[in-house]
Amino acid sequence: MLYESGLMKRGGRRPGNPNTREAILVAARELFAAEGFDATTIRKVATAAGVDPALVHHYFGTKEDLFRAAVSAPVDPAEFIPKIFARSREEIPEALARTFLGVWDDPVTGRPFVAFLRTAVGNRVATKLVSEFFGIQIQRRALGALHTGIPAAEVPLRSTLVASQLLGLALTRYVLRFEPLASAPFETVVASITPALRHALYGPIVVPA
Protein backbone atom coordinates (compact mmCIF):
# COMPACT_ATOMS: atom_id res chain seq x y z
CA MET A 1 0.00 0.00 0.00
CA LEU A 2 2.80 2.35 0.87
CA TYR A 3 4.55 1.29 -2.24
CA GLU A 4 1.43 1.93 -4.27
CA SER A 5 1.00 5.42 -2.89
CA GLY A 6 4.69 6.12 -3.44
CA LEU A 7 4.40 4.87 -6.96
CA MET A 8 1.39 7.03 -7.64
CA LYS A 9 3.13 10.07 -6.26
CA ARG A 10 6.39 9.51 -8.08
CA GLY A 11 5.20 8.64 -11.52
CA GLY A 12 1.51 9.47 -11.43
CA ARG A 13 1.04 5.95 -12.84
CA ARG A 14 -2.32 4.28 -12.81
CA PRO A 15 -2.96 0.95 -11.09
CA GLY A 16 -4.10 -0.44 -14.46
CA ASN A 17 -5.98 -3.64 -15.16
CA PRO A 18 -5.70 -5.82 -12.05
CA ASN A 19 -5.34 -9.03 -14.07
CA THR A 20 -2.58 -7.59 -16.25
CA ARG A 21 -0.78 -6.18 -13.24
CA GLU A 22 -0.99 -9.51 -11.43
CA ALA A 23 0.23 -11.42 -14.50
CA ILE A 24 3.25 -9.09 -14.69
CA LEU A 25 3.99 -9.53 -10.98
CA VAL A 26 3.75 -13.33 -11.23
CA ALA A 27 6.11 -13.36 -14.21
CA ALA A 28 8.48 -10.95 -12.44
CA ARG A 29 8.62 -13.09 -9.27
CA GLU A 30 9.36 -16.20 -11.31
CA LEU A 31 12.07 -14.55 -13.39
CA PHE A 32 13.75 -12.71 -10.51
CA ALA A 33 13.83 -15.97 -8.56
CA ALA A 34 15.04 -18.13 -11.44
CA GLU A 35 17.54 -15.78 -13.08
CA GLY A 36 18.37 -13.26 -10.38
CA PHE A 37 17.99 -9.52 -10.38
CA ASP A 38 20.67 -8.63 -12.90
CA ALA A 39 19.72 -11.19 -15.56
CA THR A 40 16.03 -10.34 -15.40
CA THR A 41 14.94 -7.62 -17.80
CA ILE A 42 11.69 -5.74 -18.24
CA ARG A 43 11.56 -7.23 -21.72
CA LYS A 44 11.80 -10.81 -20.42
CA VAL A 45 9.12 -10.14 -17.83
CA ALA A 46 6.86 -8.63 -20.48
CA THR A 47 7.36 -11.63 -22.77
CA ALA A 48 6.62 -14.07 -19.93
CA ALA A 49 3.50 -12.13 -19.00
CA GLY A 50 2.39 -11.82 -22.63
CA VAL A 51 2.33 -8.02 -22.62
CA ASP A 52 4.23 -5.19 -24.25
CA PRO A 53 7.38 -4.02 -22.35
CA ALA A 54 6.00 -0.48 -22.41
CA LEU A 55 3.07 -1.66 -20.34
CA VAL A 56 5.40 -3.08 -17.67
CA HIS A 57 7.18 0.29 -17.53
CA HIS A 58 3.86 2.07 -17.47
CA TYR A 59 2.51 0.05 -14.54
CA PHE A 60 5.67 -0.44 -12.48
CA GLY A 61 8.36 2.02 -13.56
CA THR A 62 11.97 0.82 -13.43
CA LYS A 63 13.22 -2.73 -12.86
CA GLU A 64 13.96 -1.81 -9.22
CA ASP A 65 10.39 -0.55 -8.82
CA LEU A 66 9.08 -3.77 -10.33
CA PHE A 67 11.25 -5.80 -7.98
CA ARG A 68 9.96 -3.94 -4.94
CA ALA A 69 6.40 -4.48 -6.13
CA ALA A 70 7.15 -8.18 -6.70
CA VAL A 71 8.46 -8.65 -3.16
CA SER A 72 6.22 -5.98 -1.63
CA ALA A 73 9.10 -3.93 -0.23
CA PRO A 74 7.49 -1.04 1.62
CA VAL A 75 10.05 1.68 0.90
CA ASP A 76 13.09 2.21 -1.23
CA PRO A 77 16.25 2.01 0.90
CA ALA A 78 18.22 3.59 -1.94
CA GLU A 79 16.31 6.79 -1.18
CA PHE A 80 17.25 7.23 2.46
CA ILE A 81 20.62 5.47 2.74
CA PRO A 82 22.51 8.13 0.77
CA LYS A 83 21.04 10.81 3.07
CA ILE A 84 22.47 9.05 6.11
CA PHE A 85 25.86 8.61 4.52
CA ALA A 86 26.00 12.25 3.45
CA ARG A 87 26.63 13.09 7.14
CA SER A 88 30.04 13.28 8.76
CA ARG A 89 31.92 10.07 9.43
CA GLU A 90 31.44 10.56 13.17
CA GLU A 91 27.68 11.09 12.92
CA ILE A 92 26.90 8.19 10.57
CA PRO A 93 26.54 5.31 13.09
CA GLU A 94 24.00 7.12 15.25
CA ALA A 95 22.18 8.57 12.22
CA LEU A 96 21.89 5.05 10.82
CA ALA A 97 20.47 3.77 14.12
CA ARG A 98 17.99 6.69 14.36
CA THR A 99 16.78 6.42 10.77
CA PHE A 100 16.38 2.66 10.88
CA LEU A 101 14.60 2.69 14.25
CA GLY A 102 12.45 5.61 13.17
CA VAL A 103 11.11 3.74 10.15
CA TRP A 104 10.53 0.48 12.07
CA ASP A 105 9.11 2.07 15.23
CA ASP A 106 6.50 4.03 13.27
CA PRO A 107 3.33 1.92 13.04
CA VAL A 108 2.57 3.12 9.50
CA THR A 109 5.99 2.54 7.96
CA GLY A 110 7.02 -0.22 10.37
CA ARG A 111 4.31 -2.79 9.80
CA PRO A 112 4.98 -3.33 6.09
CA PHE A 113 8.66 -3.77 6.95
CA VAL A 114 7.83 -6.50 9.43
CA ALA A 115 5.71 -8.19 6.77
CA PHE A 116 8.54 -7.76 4.29
CA LEU A 117 11.09 -9.34 6.62
CA ARG A 118 8.73 -12.20 7.43
CA THR A 119 8.21 -12.86 3.73
CA ALA A 120 11.90 -12.59 2.94
CA VAL A 121 12.83 -15.10 5.60
CA GLY A 122 9.89 -17.45 5.52
CA ASN A 123 9.63 -17.85 1.76
CA ARG A 124 12.53 -19.36 -0.13
CA VAL A 125 11.76 -17.55 -3.38
CA ALA A 126 11.43 -14.19 -1.67
CA THR A 127 14.66 -14.85 0.23
CA LYS A 128 16.58 -15.18 -2.98
CA LEU A 129 15.05 -12.02 -4.38
CA VAL A 130 15.76 -9.97 -1.28
CA SER A 131 19.27 -11.31 -1.04
CA GLU A 132 19.95 -10.29 -4.63
CA PHE A 133 18.43 -6.90 -4.12
CA PHE A 134 20.06 -5.96 -0.83
CA GLY A 135 23.32 -7.71 -1.51
CA ILE A 136 23.86 -6.28 -4.94
CA GLN A 137 21.78 -3.19 -5.40
CA ILE A 138 22.15 -1.45 -2.06
CA GLN A 139 25.80 -2.29 -1.69
CA ARG A 140 26.56 -1.15 -5.21
CA ARG A 141 24.51 2.03 -5.17
CA ALA A 142 24.34 3.33 -1.67
CA LEU A 143 27.38 2.08 0.19
CA GLY A 144 29.72 1.97 -2.78
CA ALA A 145 29.77 5.74 -3.23
CA LEU A 146 30.52 6.89 0.29
CA HIS A 147 32.76 9.56 1.65
CA THR A 148 33.40 7.82 4.92
CA GLY A 149 37.03 6.98 4.35
CA ILE A 150 36.25 3.26 4.35
CA PRO A 151 38.68 1.50 1.98
CA ALA A 152 36.85 0.20 -1.09
CA ALA A 153 38.00 -3.37 -0.39
CA GLU A 154 36.24 -3.27 2.99
CA VAL A 155 32.92 -1.85 1.81
CA PRO A 156 31.29 -5.18 0.87
CA LEU A 157 32.00 -6.96 4.18
CA ARG A 158 31.25 -3.86 6.26
CA SER A 159 27.93 -3.29 4.51
CA THR A 160 26.85 -6.87 5.23
CA LEU A 161 27.97 -6.46 8.86
CA VAL A 162 25.79 -3.34 9.09
CA ALA A 163 22.93 -5.30 7.55
CA SER A 164 23.52 -8.03 10.12
CA GLN A 165 23.25 -5.46 12.93
CA LEU A 166 20.10 -3.83 11.63
CA LEU A 167 18.30 -7.00 10.60
CA GLY A 168 19.19 -8.64 13.91
CA LEU A 169 17.58 -5.70 15.66
CA ALA A 170 14.54 -5.86 13.38
CA LEU A 171 14.18 -9.57 14.02
CA THR A 172 14.46 -9.40 17.80
CA ARG A 173 12.63 -6.10 18.44
CA TYR A 174 9.82 -6.20 15.88
CA VAL A 175 9.32 -9.77 14.64
CA LEU A 176 10.25 -12.12 17.50
CA ARG A 177 9.59 -9.30 20.00
CA PHE A 178 12.16 -10.38 22.60
CA GLU A 179 11.70 -8.41 25.80
CA PRO A 180 12.92 -6.02 27.13
CA LEU A 181 14.33 -5.04 23.73
CA ALA A 182 10.89 -5.02 22.07
CA SER A 183 9.49 -2.45 24.53
CA ALA A 184 12.68 -0.49 25.17
CA PRO A 185 12.40 3.26 24.48
CA PHE A 186 13.75 4.64 21.20
CA GLU A 187 16.70 6.41 22.87
CA THR A 188 17.68 3.29 24.82
CA VAL A 189 17.92 1.27 21.64
CA VAL A 190 19.78 4.02 19.76
CA ALA A 191 22.35 4.18 22.57
CA SER A 192 22.64 0.40 22.74
CA ILE A 193 23.17 -0.32 19.06
CA THR A 194 25.18 2.70 17.90
CA PRO A 195 28.54 1.33 19.17
CA ALA A 196 27.98 -1.97 17.34
CA LEU A 197 27.18 -0.07 14.13
CA ARG A 198 30.29 2.05 14.65
CA HIS A 199 32.35 -1.12 14.91
CA ALA A 200 30.76 -2.60 11.78
CA LEU A 201 31.58 0.58 9.86
CA TYR A 202 34.97 1.60 11.22
CA GLY A 203 36.24 -1.03 13.71
CA PRO A 204 39.00 -3.56 13.05
CA ILE A 205 37.81 -6.35 10.77
CA VAL A 206 39.56 -9.04 8.77
CA VAL A 207 38.81 -8.70 5.08
CA PRO A 208 39.01 -12.07 3.28
CA ALA A 209 41.59 -12.15 0.49
Added chain:
Amino acid sequence: MLYESGLMKRGGRRPGNPNTREAILVAARELFAAEGFDATTIRKVATAAGVDPALVHHYFGTKEDLFRAAVSAPVDPAEFIPKIFARSREEIPEALARTFLGVWDDPVTGRPFVAFLRTAVGNRVATKLVSEFFGIQIQRRALGALHTGIPAAEVPLRSTLVASQLLGLALTRYVLRFEPLASAPFETVVASITPALRHALYGPIVVPA
Protein backbone atom coordinates in the same frame (compact mmCIF):
# COMPACT_ATOMS: atom_id res chain seq x y z
CA MET B 1 15.96 -35.52 13.06
CA LEU B 2 18.67 -34.24 15.33
CA TYR B 3 16.12 -33.74 18.01
CA GLU B 4 14.80 -37.24 17.52
CA SER B 5 18.23 -38.79 17.82
CA GLY B 6 18.96 -36.65 20.89
CA LEU B 7 15.70 -37.71 22.42
CA MET B 8 16.41 -41.36 21.81
CA LYS B 9 19.84 -41.04 23.34
CA ARG B 10 18.77 -39.09 26.38
CA GLY B 11 15.73 -40.98 27.49
CA GLY B 12 15.79 -44.12 25.38
CA ARG B 13 12.19 -43.24 24.55
CA ARG B 14 10.39 -44.83 21.67
CA PRO B 15 8.92 -42.85 18.79
CA GLY B 16 5.52 -44.40 19.64
CA ASN B 17 2.37 -44.42 17.56
CA PRO B 18 2.80 -41.78 14.83
CA ASN B 19 -0.85 -40.68 15.06
CA THR B 20 -0.72 -40.25 18.82
CA ARG B 21 2.59 -38.38 18.60
CA GLU B 22 1.19 -36.07 15.93
CA ALA B 23 -1.99 -35.45 17.92
CA ILE B 24 0.13 -34.47 20.93
CA LEU B 25 2.28 -32.15 18.81
CA VAL B 26 -0.76 -30.48 17.28
CA ALA B 27 -2.28 -29.93 20.71
CA ALA B 28 1.03 -28.66 22.07
CA ARG B 29 1.47 -26.14 19.24
CA GLU B 30 -2.04 -24.81 19.77
CA LEU B 31 -1.67 -24.50 23.52
CA PHE B 32 1.82 -23.00 23.48
CA ALA B 33 0.62 -20.44 20.94
CA ALA B 34 -2.63 -19.61 22.71
CA GLU B 35 -1.50 -19.65 26.35
CA GLY B 36 2.25 -19.20 26.14
CA PHE B 37 5.01 -21.44 27.41
CA ASP B 38 4.51 -20.93 31.14
CA ALA B 39 0.74 -21.41 31.21
CA THR B 40 0.86 -24.55 29.09
CA THR B 41 1.19 -27.77 31.07
CA ILE B 42 1.79 -31.36 30.04
CA ARG B 43 -1.58 -32.13 31.60
CA LYS B 44 -3.40 -29.55 29.46
CA VAL B 45 -1.68 -30.83 26.31
CA ALA B 46 -2.61 -34.41 27.21
CA THR B 47 -6.24 -33.43 27.78
CA ALA B 48 -6.40 -31.54 24.48
CA ALA B 49 -4.84 -34.50 22.65
CA GLY B 50 -7.12 -36.99 24.41
CA VAL B 51 -4.28 -39.01 25.92
CA ASP B 52 -2.87 -39.72 29.37
CA PRO B 53 -0.25 -37.18 30.64
CA ALA B 54 2.15 -40.07 31.25
CA LEU B 55 2.09 -40.80 27.53
CA VAL B 56 3.11 -37.21 26.71
CA HIS B 57 6.03 -37.54 29.13
CA HIS B 58 6.86 -40.93 27.69
CA TYR B 59 6.97 -39.69 24.09
CA PHE B 60 8.44 -36.22 24.60
CA GLY B 61 10.07 -35.92 28.03
CA THR B 62 9.83 -32.53 29.74
CA LYS B 63 7.73 -29.53 28.74
CA GLU B 64 10.87 -27.93 27.22
CA ASP B 65 11.48 -31.09 25.19
CA LEU B 66 7.87 -31.03 24.03
CA PHE B 67 8.20 -27.38 23.06
CA ARG B 68 11.33 -28.05 21.02
CA ALA B 69 9.58 -30.93 19.28
CA ALA B 70 6.57 -28.70 18.62
CA VAL B 71 8.69 -26.01 16.96
CA SER B 72 11.31 -28.45 15.63
CA ALA B 73 14.20 -26.75 17.44
CA PRO B 74 17.28 -28.67 16.39
CA VAL B 75 19.29 -28.44 19.62
CA ASP B 76 18.84 -27.29 23.17
CA PRO B 77 20.58 -23.93 23.72
CA ALA B 78 20.29 -24.44 27.47
CA GLU B 79 22.86 -27.21 27.08
CA PHE B 80 25.65 -25.22 25.48
CA ILE B 81 25.06 -21.67 26.73
CA PRO B 82 26.14 -22.45 30.33
CA LYS B 83 29.38 -23.97 28.99
CA ILE B 84 30.21 -20.73 27.19
CA PHE B 85 29.44 -18.62 30.21
CA ALA B 86 31.54 -20.80 32.48
CA ARG B 87 34.61 -19.24 30.83
CA SER B 88 36.33 -16.09 32.00
CA ARG B 89 34.65 -12.76 31.46
CA GLU B 90 37.32 -11.82 28.92
CA GLU B 91 36.94 -15.04 26.90
CA ILE B 92 33.13 -15.11 26.75
CA PRO B 93 32.49 -12.86 23.70
CA GLU B 94 34.82 -14.82 21.42
CA ALA B 95 33.69 -18.19 22.83
CA LEU B 96 30.11 -17.17 22.11
CA ALA B 97 31.00 -16.23 18.53
CA ARG B 98 32.94 -19.48 17.99
CA THR B 99 30.25 -21.74 19.45
CA PHE B 100 27.42 -20.07 17.57
CA LEU B 101 29.30 -20.04 14.26
CA GLY B 102 30.46 -23.62 14.80
CA VAL B 103 26.91 -24.89 15.14
CA TRP B 104 25.57 -22.87 12.18
CA ASP B 105 28.55 -23.44 9.87
CA ASP B 106 28.34 -27.22 10.29
CA PRO B 107 26.07 -28.61 7.55
CA VAL B 108 24.61 -31.26 9.87
CA THR B 109 23.76 -29.02 12.81
CA GLY B 110 23.37 -25.84 10.77
CA ARG B 111 20.64 -26.80 8.34
CA PRO B 112 17.98 -27.55 10.97
CA PHE B 113 18.80 -24.19 12.57
CA VAL B 114 18.17 -22.40 9.29
CA ALA B 115 14.86 -24.23 8.99
CA PHE B 116 14.07 -23.34 12.59
CA LEU B 117 14.79 -19.65 12.03
CA ARG B 118 12.75 -19.62 8.84
CA THR B 119 9.83 -21.20 10.65
CA ALA B 120 10.13 -18.90 13.62
CA VAL B 121 10.09 -15.80 11.45
CA GLY B 122 7.77 -16.85 8.65
CA ASN B 123 5.04 -18.39 10.78
CA ARG B 124 3.19 -16.23 13.26
CA VAL B 125 2.36 -19.06 15.61
CA ALA B 126 5.94 -20.33 15.68
CA THR B 127 7.17 -16.77 16.23
CA LYS B 128 5.20 -16.48 19.42
CA LEU B 129 6.44 -19.83 20.64
CA VAL B 130 10.07 -19.07 19.92
CA SER B 131 9.81 -15.64 21.44
CA GLU B 132 8.40 -17.11 24.63
CA PHE B 133 11.03 -19.80 24.73
CA PHE B 134 14.09 -17.70 24.02
CA GLY B 135 12.88 -14.63 25.82
CA ILE B 136 11.86 -16.36 29.00
CA GLN B 137 13.56 -19.71 29.23
CA ILE B 138 17.05 -18.93 27.98
CA GLN B 139 17.25 -15.61 29.73
CA ARG B 140 16.00 -17.08 32.97
CA ARG B 141 18.06 -20.23 32.97
CA ALA B 142 21.26 -19.61 31.09
CA LEU B 143 22.01 -15.92 31.27
CA GLY B 144 20.45 -15.32 34.66
CA ALA B 145 23.01 -17.38 36.53
CA LEU B 146 26.23 -15.94 35.18
CA HIS B 147 29.48 -15.06 36.82
CA THR B 148 30.33 -12.32 34.38
CA GLY B 149 29.95 -9.42 36.74
CA ILE B 150 27.00 -8.10 34.72
CA PRO B 151 24.57 -6.34 37.09
CA ALA B 152 21.34 -8.32 37.40
CA ALA B 153 19.28 -5.33 36.21
CA GLU B 154 21.22 -5.32 32.94
CA VAL B 155 20.98 -9.05 32.16
CA PRO B 156 17.60 -8.94 30.36
CA LEU B 157 18.49 -6.13 27.94
CA ARG B 158 22.02 -7.43 27.38
CA SER B 159 20.79 -10.93 26.64
CA THR B 160 18.38 -9.62 24.01
CA LEU B 161 21.18 -7.49 22.52
CA VAL B 162 23.31 -10.65 22.27
CA ALA B 163 20.38 -12.44 20.65
CA SER B 164 20.06 -9.53 18.22
CA GLN B 165 23.74 -9.88 17.27
CA LEU B 166 23.63 -13.63 16.80
CA LEU B 167 20.28 -13.78 15.01
CA GLY B 168 21.31 -10.91 12.74
CA LEU B 169 24.37 -12.90 11.78
CA ALA B 170 22.29 -16.06 11.28
CA LEU B 171 19.85 -14.17 9.10
CA THR B 172 22.43 -12.47 6.89
CA ARG B 173 25.02 -15.27 6.66
CA TYR B 174 22.84 -18.39 6.50
CA VAL B 175 19.29 -17.45 5.52
CA LEU B 176 19.50 -14.38 3.28
CA ARG B 177 23.11 -15.29 2.39
CA PHE B 178 24.35 -11.73 1.88
CA GLU B 179 27.80 -11.78 0.31
CA PRO B 180 30.64 -11.53 1.20
CA LEU B 181 29.46 -12.38 4.74
CA ALA B 182 27.85 -15.65 3.63
CA SER B 183 31.11 -17.02 2.19
CA ALA B 184 33.54 -15.37 4.61
CA PRO B 185 35.87 -17.78 6.43
CA PHE B 186 35.04 -18.82 10.00
CA GLU B 187 37.91 -16.82 11.51
CA THR B 188 36.97 -13.68 9.58
CA VAL B 189 33.47 -13.78 10.98
CA VAL B 190 34.66 -14.56 14.51
CA ALA B 191 37.00 -11.55 14.39
CA SER B 192 34.31 -9.32 12.89
CA ILE B 193 31.50 -10.07 15.34
CA THR B 194 33.38 -10.57 18.62
CA PRO B 195 33.71 -6.81 19.36
CA ALA B 196 29.96 -6.30 18.85
CA LEU B 197 29.22 -9.20 21.20
CA ARG B 198 31.66 -7.73 23.72
CA HIS B 199 29.78 -4.46 23.55
CA ALA B 200 26.41 -6.17 23.98
CA LEU B 201 27.72 -7.98 27.07
CA TYR B 202 29.90 -5.37 28.75
CA GLY B 203 29.73 -2.06 26.88
CA PRO B 204 27.84 1.04 27.99
CA ILE B 205 24.09 0.65 27.58
CA VAL B 206 21.09 2.53 28.88
CA VAL B 207 18.87 0.26 30.96
CA PRO B 208 15.24 1.39 30.86
CA ALA B 209 13.83 2.23 34.30
